[in-house]
Amino acid sequence: xxxxxxxxxxxxxxxxxVIAIFAQLTIPLPLIPITGQTFAIGLAVTILGLxxxxxxxxxxxxxxxxxxxxxxxxxxxxxxxxGPTGGYIIGFLxxxxxxxxxxxxxxxxxxxxxxxxxxxxxITLLFGAIWxxxxxxxSWPAAFTSGIAPFLIVGVLKAIAAALAGVVVRQRLLSAxxxxxxxxxx
Numbered sequence: 001x002x003x004x005x006x007x008x009x010x011x012x013x014x015x016x017x018v019i020a021i022f023a024q025l026t027i028p029l030p031l032i033p034i035t036g037q038t039f040a041i042g043l044a045v046t047i048l049g050l051x052x053x054x055x056x057x058x059x060x061x062x063x064x065x066x067x068x069x070x071x072x073x074x075x076x077x078x079x080x081x082x083g084p085t086g087g088y089i090i091g092f093l094x095x096x097x098x099x100x101x102x103x104x105x106x107x108x109x110x111x112x113x114x115x116x117x118x119x120x121x122x123i124t125l126l127f128g129a130i131w132x133x134x135x136x137x138x139s140w141p142a143a144f145t146s147g148i149a150p151f152l153i154v155g156v157l158k159a160i161a162a163a164l165a166g167v168v169v170r171q172r173l174l175s176a177x178x179x180x181x182x183x184x185x186x
Contacts, residue, residue: 004180008052011179015044015056016063020070029150032085032132035072038124039158041092042099042117046108046166047173050100057096061089087131087147088124095120095127108170113163121155 022036045053060070061081069076071089081089099120106112129147132138138146173179 008048009055011048012052012055013059015040015048015053016059016070019044019056019060020063023070023072024074026072027154030146032088032128032147032151033072034151034154036158037072037088037092038095038121038155039162041096042120042159042162043166043169045096045099045120046103046113046117046163047170047179049108050097050104053100054093054096057092061093064089084132084135085128086135088128090131091124091127095123098123108167110164110167113167114160117159117163117166118156121151121159125151125155 019037019040022040025036027034041053041057044056047053048056064070064076065078065081067077071080072085080086099116102116102119103112106116125148129143132147133140133143136143136146170179174181
């Protein structure tokens, strides 16, 4: 049992690294860039489930908070979390938790994974827009216009891609017995 738990902690750390790598894939926008983080988070939760997917996201956030350059643009530190993109970063964890809960209460199928990933995208964008409203002293319409609207179409596409890829990878890892239903949820 301890070997499986240790293996899953290592896998969670590997997925935190995957999130960090995808964070470097950016499309610059004036205030908030489009990044690959949400794709990687969706992938982690879809493959690993609630417990270990959320652990990956938490580890990623903690690594960035202590200054390791894992955030977009090879940045890190509390200054990033307290800056304009901080709400999105903070929102990654509740998004992962809700996605994982949804998938574990339903099934790890493509349709449920797409729903879970879109819910996660909405949670992340909501946290980001609320943070942006207060950080930049914006009105609610301005926070929506700059913090949510530019990311909706790309966010849905990333959510669908993460869901579809995640379900396939999860099924193959389970078939190859590299993951078991005892270490990840069904």
